[in-house]
């Protein structure tokens with residue numbers, strides 16, 4: 341404080357950086373009433389050195405954030421019996437990820453779900469039956485499955501997640517009325533930008549498909565949400581993808597409840613299951 345008084349109040353000769361250093365150490369001068377009317381400070385503010393520097397620094401921080409190359413890895417249908425291995429791989433690469441999990445799987449493998457929460461992964465809901473006929477049966481059925489899944493997850497981990505992904509994605513069976521209903525209960529519906537199609541084969545082809553799409557999205561400044569599954573072959577080849585992400589300076593992040601959830605829009609494509 342004394343240093344700040346000295347610098348700002350009596351003999352301001354420093355550069356903008358000096359001010360920033362002083363402010364970082366001691367807080368902004370307008371927190372100190374006796375300094376508010378200091379003629380020297382007024383002069384400094386008039387010259388805009390202090391205020392402009394702070395705004396400039398803030399702009400730079402926002403810019404840095406915007407310039408970050410971010411991807412969101414998501415894994416559906418788990419936790420599988422291989423989920424511990426999946427976490428080992430992610431941990432090894434210090435990657436973040438979000439898991440959309442089924443209630444029966446959570447009950448079958450509770451320890452690994454606890455590990456996810458403890459390690460700082462995001463946990464989300466994928467319903468109970470994973471049966472399109474049952475899940476999309478009525479306006480209330482997706483809500484009821486997610487509420488049950490939410491309870492199961494909360495009982496085991498203490499986390500009441502509102503992040504949801506519906507089986508097979510929200511289009512075409514998640515009618516607008518179904519969406520409104522489930523969102524009115526605070527659930528946040530997530531689809532994806534990149535479908536890895538990892539379930540289509542047991543090969544590593546999905547990795548290269550994903551890498552190509554990440555490159556495309558990155559070129560237009562998008563931060564893609566990538567759909568994968570918690571399954572053996574995906575886990576086996578995941579290191580190739582994580583390695584590539586690291587080498588190319590991508591950052592992986594969790595989906596957060598504070599984010600605007602991204603879901604597909606119906607745009608006349610939605611219809612009830614079976615019709």
Ligand SMILES: [Zn+2]
Pocket residue numbers: 416417466470507508
């Ligand atoms: Zn699924």
